[in-house]
Every structure is written in C-alpha cells, then in structure tokens.
Amino acid sequence: MNIKKQMGMVISLLIVLGSGLQPVAASEFNFAVEPQKPSNQIDQKKGYFDLKVTPGQTQQLTIMLKNATNKAVTIQPKIAATTTSSSGVVEYGPSKKKK
Structure with a gap:
C-alpha cells in the first residue's frame, strides 16, 4: 500500500471520529x-494529520479522545476511504464506489 493511500486512510479515520475537538452530537453521545x-x-493549524513522510516510512500516530458525557463510551475506530457524493459532499462511511 502506498504512503498516500495510507495517509488518506488515517485522515479518513480522524474525520470519521470528528477531528479538531468538534463534538459529534447525538441524544446521549458527545465526544471529540x-x-x-x-x-x-x-x-x-489543521485539525487533522498533515504529515511530511518519505516512501516506506512508518510512524505511530496518537489521538486524544474527549468524552463529554457522564457515561463510559467504548470507541472502536476503523479505517475507511473517504469519498464524495455526486453532489460533492464528503462521505465518511462505507462506499461501493470504485477507487
């Protein structure tokens, strides 16, 4: 897997989780x-990883999770490719689009 694809997946993961301390709100769920x-x-200044790396380089990345509720939350991060809809909106979920 090439480095651009790897970085794209890492960035997608962060976007899926909601980068830059922007809370993801639901009725009982609020984390960043x-x-x-x-x-x-x-x-x-960017709220996501924007790294200078060389081909074949590996690097461990760290993220900080913030749970703004009074309940325990279990996070199961997954890497997914980011796509765009036909209207140009970024989509972070599974897609059947060909890459």
Missing part, C-alpha cells in the same frame, strides 16, 4: 477527537 500532531506536521 484531537490529533496529537508530531514534529513532522506540515500545517499545525
């Missing part, structure tokens, strides 16, 4: 995800 940006982050 913040990437812990490493020194090779290109733009520190």
Whole structure:
C-alpha cells in the first residue's frame, strides 16, 4: 500500500471520529477527537494529520479522545476511504464506489 493511500486512510479515520475537538452530537453521545500532531506536521493549524513522510516510512500516530458525557463510551475506530457524493459532499462511511 502506498504512503498516500495510507495517509488518506488515517485522515479518513480522524474525520470519521470528528477531528479538531468538534463534538459529534447525538441524544446521549458527545465526544471529540484531537490529533496529537508530531514534529513532522506540515500545517499545525489543521485539525487533522498533515504529515511530511518519505516512501516506506512508518510512524505511530496518537489521538486524544474527549468524552463529554457522564457515561463510559467504548470507541472502536476503523479505517475507511473517504469519498464524495455526486453532489460533492464528503462521505465518511462505507462506499461501493470504485477507487
């Protein structure tokens, strides 16, 4: 798997979880995800990983989860490719689109 595809999947994972401490709200659910940006982050202002890496390089990434409820929450992160709908809206869920 090439590095661009790997980074795309990592970024998609963060977007799925809701990056930049933007709460994902539901009636009983409110949590946020913040990437812990490493020194090779290109733009520190971005709320997602924007890393300078070389082909074949591996790197462990860390995220901070914030649970703003008074209940325990179990998070099961998954990597998914990000696609766009026919109207140009970003979709983070499973897709049958060909890549």
